[in-house]
Amino acid sequence: MATRLPYPLTLTGDGLVLRDWRPDDLDDLVALLDEPDIARWTPMPSPFDQEAGLAYLRRAHQGRISGQRIQLAVTEDGERPLGEVLLFGLDAGLKEAELGYLVGAQHRRRGLASGSLSLLSTYARSTLKLGRLLLRIDPANAASIAVARRCGYRLTGEPPILQVGPYGPSSLDTWELPGDRTETRLERLKNVAARRYGRRT
Structure with a gap:
């Protein structure tokens, strides 16, 4: 049976309020994503206009x-x-999921990305009981890498993943938040194989 993620959801901490998107967020969403x-670093459409914003909120x-x-x-309030x-990309069998984050250009360098990532990572570990939390980051995206490191994520040795966006293809490195249990190299390779080829009996 597939695991359903909780809805609605609000997470608070460190001066932040993380909440579900609302229809009246459209103008702010377009302002955030049309830059x-x-x-450059995401597969978002560019330019990101009102039509793209409406489709994004629907999805x-x-x-x-x-x-x-x-x-x-x-948000802060x-x-x-x-x-x-x-x-997203929750795998209930492997107890893992991928996380992502972005902050609008006018609001950067205030700790919003690292605070939000830490808040959601803590929730994923403590409440969702996920053992493996992953980030996929372009190695040239220094700002995102700094956030990952600040939150305790570490670069893995997994092969890069291809992503195609408005500025062309890029290769994404995998970062992982270490857990209480250290996964062996053999176990990690088995998990990578399971994701790519499915489980074998």
Whole structure:
């Protein structure tokens, strides 16, 4: 049976309120995502206009109510969105998921990305009981790498993953948040094989 992620959801801590996206967030969403740095490092459409924003909010809502992903607006007071943090690609069998984050250009260098990632990572570990939390980051994205390191994530030795965005293809490195149990190299290779080729009996 597939695991459903909780909806609705609000996470608070360190001066942040992470909440679900709302229809009236459209203008703020477009302002956040219609900028070159976002388009460079993510597969977001560029330019990101009102039509793209409406489609994005529809997908976010559908993913939330279906329990397929956690996709939260980053705010300081529950109101104006300053960025986004998300959890997706949940594998209940492997007890792992991928996380992501972004912050609008005007709101960077305030610890919002690291605070949001830490908050969601803690929730994923303590409440969702996920043992392996992953990030996929372009090795040239120094700002995102700094956030990952600040939150305790470490670069793994897994092969890069291809991502195609508005500025062309890029190779993403895998970062992992160490857990209480140290996974052996053999176990990690088995998990990589399971994701690529499915479980073998």
